[in-house]
Amino acid sequence: MSAALDKVTAPDTEEGVAEAVRAALASREPLAVEGRGTKRAMLRPVQAARTLSTRALFGITLYRPTELVISARAGTPVAEIEAALAEKNQKLIAEPPDLRALFGVEEGATLGGVVGANLSGPRRITGGAMRDHVLGIRAVSGEGEVFRSGGRVLKNVTGLDLCKLLTGAHGTLGVLTEVTLKVQPAGEATGTLALRVAGLEEGIAALSAALGSPFGVSGAALLPEGHAPLGLDGPVALVRIEDFAESVTYRLGQLRAALSRFGEVSVLEGAPSRAAWRAVRDAVPLGAQPEEAVWRISVAPSRAPAVSAALREAFPARLLLDWGGGLIWVAGPATADSHAAVMKAAASAGGTFTLFRAPEALSAALPVLPEEPAALASIGQRVKAVLDPAGILNPGRMRAGA
């Protein structure tokens, strides 16, 4: 998508967002919906001449550390929210990635962007995804109406959960204007076990053993090629604990004893541990080149070695495995053949895929997400028609012609 600057509207109020949508509806002009536009290269290019940005709609509106909730307008930079939380020794539970390098942009993502894309980092495996922590939203529908779902309390089953529907909808079902998230204490200390494993099978087995232990693992990744900047030779499995210092020491000790049968173990503490997980979170060890395509495949962890082998056989794939092996980042040649191999490998493992980033020529021409069963696809069309009857919000973002 290429949005000319004079075609960008960036209201600084929710009502301004609603007005912009109503104007677009009146003129039947589709809108590219974005925050700071950091994820334009994600999924498919949007077919819209005008852009509606929430970048001017920012600021934390409520933060109650003792209630574990924070609310902010959609255009608030994630970094600003993380800084406010850090002051009170708290964190975003889902650990959303910073994908500036991957997407080749300068600015950092907004809250609305990471929620709209449901982006979660390593902590997702045991802490839950971004969608698990969205307690409430305010949004503008494709008819220019403001609506709310959820609220600002941790437990709420009142009415249909439209928070879940809009999280991960990539702005196709409404423009998020404000989001309330559940947050957690940051954990006093962190430490990581790095295991040199013989191969992917052994690495996944080690991660499964760690995740099946009673020790509250908060990160479980496998770096097939290692990560040279941190001195990690591959294949290496990483297992993280975040907790009070006494617990981190105790649990790393227990895990070390339990996992040493899988390979040589070293311990990363403090800053090196944090650096390793920041790299995994942001997919740095994948080393994706600008001209390459990047996929994310989600499978049951034990299927990861077979999927990885199939991909490596089909094309020169580079891999990074997170979520105990359940998330496979793949980088490789941006060709229809490699995409077909990814689709086939994901389907044969009973999993799912996303063509996360690709040159427009490829992403515009291929399905970037798996097709849905017909019954679900038609429900999806009807739900889209409820929230965006004229189809003006991010047309083509997730699927061609929708």
Add this chain to the structure above:
Amino acid sequence: MMLADGTAQGHFGPMIRLPPPKPEILARRDAILADLRRLLPEDAVIGEAIRLRPYETDGLSAYRQMPLAVTLPRTTEEVAAVLRYCHAHGIRVVPRGAGTSLSGGALPLEDAVVIGLMRMNRILEVNYADRYAVVEAGVTNIGITKAVEGDGFFYAPDPSSQLACMIGGNVMMNSGGAHCLKYGVTANNLLGLTFVTIEGEVVRIGGQHLDAAGYDWLGLITGSEGQLGMVTEVTVRILRSPEGARAMLAAFSSVEVAGQAVDAIIGAGVIPVALEFMDKPCIHACEAFAHAGYPLDAEAMLIIEVEGSVAEQDMLLNRIKKICARFDPISLKLAESAEQSLAIWKGRKGAFGAVGRISPDYLCMDGTIPTGELPHVLKRISEMSAHYGLGVANVFHAGDGNLHPLIMFDANDAESFRKAEAFGADILKLCVEVGGCLTGEHGVGVEKRDLMVAQFTSSELALQRAVKSAFDPGWLLNPAKVFPLEGNEALAA
């Protein structure tokens, strides 16, 4: 609201408005039963009044309504066949698990076919390497944990009805429990569903992996109270059990101070696995019932549970003890053993029964409030209690703000019941007014349906109704629940 004694209907007549039954459906009852008997095995269709009786109500036994028929399918294909048939003939459907809903989620309609899932009770697969279990919708909540606990695993959400309630119902109501603060609610512990649309189409949603691509149907369907379709199989995440757990008790001289202690614990970065709050009337009722050694001079009491190795439990309990000590506690008691933990929990776990002993009947409310509003809300509830002349005992999941006031009344006295209902509605409106919501874990059902206007604008309700219509254009699925009847053209006679 739960009515502890189910005799209210006889005294007061119908207390909830249901949509007018379709006369053409009632007139065709015999033909419909015959058709259902052709679709399903003979023993899976119930039409005789005496055998329909157990299905006329659920955990909210104040409301009763006999259904047209009950079906008890054993397979997804049988569920699909019944839905396909009902859809083709415009027959309303009420899904049912164990019938433990406290909000009337499974209350039948006179012209509806109940589809009960209790015969779909098989555990299909357990996978420890990938930490999931695939179970049929009629498996009980505790049944999942029982199947995996021998290997050191458990299924985390633990609603208090867990011995009876079924996972299909848990999915539909997005059930919680006492340990949500650490482990989340049902929605946070699911990977996949087998979903059957009103047209009888069987769809797999999610699977054994995290974060299915596309719209989050799994998230939307969870907690949808049977409005969108039926669930026949569920893939749940299973977790390794912690090394151990231990509780402590802290009692304070005022509600405000106890609330400050809760804030201080969470503010210090300690997230206990459970953090329960009881007020004075509740402490007294529980102590009289359970003899748990609760301090009777306290205005408020906390039960706090932590997990980990014995050394970790000691470390966490001592941290919490030090924090509580700053708030002049009346008593602080750390369990030294699992047995002492059980003793501390004994009173709390018997709280509903204990209140049932001191009052002929009670209504159990389920609002959520921002935890900082607790002192204000409890003060207002106590003023309402004086206004209505009805006692109230409060138990509260203090970590997550989920409040369970138990309103005491006499179901044999129509005026007392009317007052109790009005008192309950006032409490829920107060929860919304202070920034909370009508229901934290019991669901809207029929019980809180008409209060939805206190939380949502008419256009927000219209939007939710339209999303339901996208799944169920004819409003055949569990109608009369969740959404107010007023202004709903889909249900007009």
